Amino acid sequence: MPIIINIDVMLATRKMQSKELAEKIGITPVNLSVLKTGKAKGIRFDTLESICAVLECQPGDILEYRNEN
Template identity: 80%
Template sequence: MAIIVNVDVMLAKRKMQSKELAEKIGITTANLSILKTGKAKGIRFDTLEAICEALNCQPGDILEYTKE
């Protein structure tokens, strides 16, 4: 996948567990895991906004584009 999701990096920087983030943004830990492993086909803007708000970051802090 050309888009890499770096949620784990931000979670570590914020000293937050995946379960806590999932609860804050209103998704299941299973769905958060799918997003973190790059298996998601897409992400809704409201989910991305909630992640950025919970982690106090910008979308570019958690999403990275690389050429395949």
């Protein structure tokens, strides 16, 4: 998958648990897990905005594109 989700990296640097992030952004821990593992088909901009606000980061800190070639 060429899009890499780096939420775990940001959580570690912010010393925050997934459950706490899920509560703060208003989604279930299960939905956050789906997003973190890259199994989600997409992400809503308002969800991405909430994640960035809570983790005090930019979208590029969360999402990374890697060319598979």
